[in-house]
Amino acid sequence: MGKSIKSEHIPRATIQRLAVYVQVLENFLQEKQNVVSSEGLAKACGVNPSQIRKDLAYFGEFGVRGVGYYVQDLLTAIRQSLGIDRTWNVALVGVGNLGRSLLRYSVFRKRGFIIVGAFDCDPFKIGEVVAGLEVICSRRLSEKVQELGIEIGIITTPAERAQRAANYLTEAGVKGIVNFAPARLSVPSSVAVEYVDFVHHLFSVAFNISYQQSRNR
Amino acid sequence: MGKSIKSEHIPRATIQRLAVYVQVLENFLQEKQNVVSSEGLAKACGVNPSQIRKDLAYFGEFGVRGVGYYVQDLLTAIRQSLGIDRTWNVALVGVGNLGRSLLRYSVFRKRGFIIVGAFDCDPFKIGEVVAGLEVICSRRLSEKVQELGIEIGIITTPAERAQRAANYLTEAGVKGIVNFAPARLSVPSSVAVEYVDFVHHLFSVAFNISYQQSRNR
DNA sequence: TCATGTGAATAATTTCACAGCG
C-alpha cells in the first residue's frame, strides 16, 4: 500500500497523537533503540497500544508482524503522513513581545517551519530588524506571500487586531493559520486554523487541582 | 443550586471549551452586550448551541429560560467552576529563551497566575534578575514552594531536563504542571499535567493543508 | 511464535428534540 491515505476522515485527536509519537520516536532513535512495539510506544506516550495501531492504520501499514515497528521507518512514514517531510514558509504577523520571542525561537526552523517574513502595522516597528528579518507593513502581505512562497501564517497581534491579521493572511492566499492571540477567528472553511493559548492550559490545570480537591472531601 | 458541581466526571473537551467561552464572553462584556443566548454564544465560539448548554449543565443552571444568559453572571459562574476566581502562585523552571519570554508575558498575571519564583540549575543564571525575579537554584524548589505558596509549575527547560524539573516540582508538593518542553513527563497521578507544544500546532496545520490538497485531486 | 492490523464491542461525546419554566 505505501504512502497513500486509506481513510476518508481522520480525527483531530489522531493528528495530535501522531505529533506526540514523532516526539517520542525521536527520543528512541537518539537512544539507539531501533525497534519498538505498539506496546512500548504506547507506554512512552501514555496511551493504549491499539490506539496507536488504529491511528497508524488511517495512513497505511507500517509495522512488521511478530516484530514491531522500525523506529526510523515509522518516523519517516508518520512525517510523510503529516506532511512534515518538507519545509514550509511561514509569515509572522504582530511583532510584539510574543512575536519577537517566536521569531527568535529556533525550534520552528529546526522542524522545517521557516519564518521568512515578519509583519506589523505599527509604523514605529516597520523597518526594524528582528532575528535577521526586516519588519514589513502588514498591508503588503499579499505581495510578500506571493514573493516569498508563504503558506502558513502565525498571528501574534493583540486580540483586537487578530481578525484583521487573519483577513490580510487569507486574502493573500495563506492556507493555514496558527493564532496565538486570545480571539476566535472567522476565516473561509478552506483555511485551517489552530488556536494556541497558554492561559487556557493554566485554566485547565487550575480546574484539575480545584476539582480534585473538591472531590477528595 | 448555585456553585456545586453536579456530575462525577467532566470531559477534558468541556474544560477547554469553557476557557473559550470565557474569552468570548469577556469580549461581549466589553461591547456592552449584557445578555446572550446559547445560540449567540455558540456562533461566536464555533460550536453547537446544545453543546454549550450541556457543558454548563455539568456545573449548574446559570441561564434564564426564555431569556438567555446574563453575560456577567455567566462569566462569574464559569470562573468559579474552573477555579479561576482567585489567584494562583506559579513557579517557572528553566530560564532560557522561552522562559524569559514567559516571565515577561504580562497576560499570566492579568489572569491571576502570578509567577513568584524563577528557577534554573545553570550557575551562570542563578542570581540574575529577570522581570523583577531573582533566578534561584532548582534544587531549592522544595523550600521555596513552601515559602512562596506555589501550587503550579511551568517547565521551560530543554527536553532532556524536563523530567528532572518535574521531579523537583512534584517532590516540592506542586499539584499541577504546564510543560512547554517537548517531552512527555512521568508524574504521580495526583498531579495534573498540561502539555504545550507550538510545533504540534504547526504540524496540525501542515497536515490539514496537505490533506485538503490531496483530497481535492 | 509473536506483534500487527482490524472487525466487533464498548464507551464517550455530541446532537436532537422537546418538556419545563421564567
Added chain:
DNA sequence: CGCTGTGAAATTATTCACATGA
C-alpha cells in the same frame, strides 16, 4: 412565547479480541 435544561438518539472515538502473516 422563547430559550434553557435534559433525557434519548446518533455519532464518534476507544478498547477488546483474535485472525493474519512475517
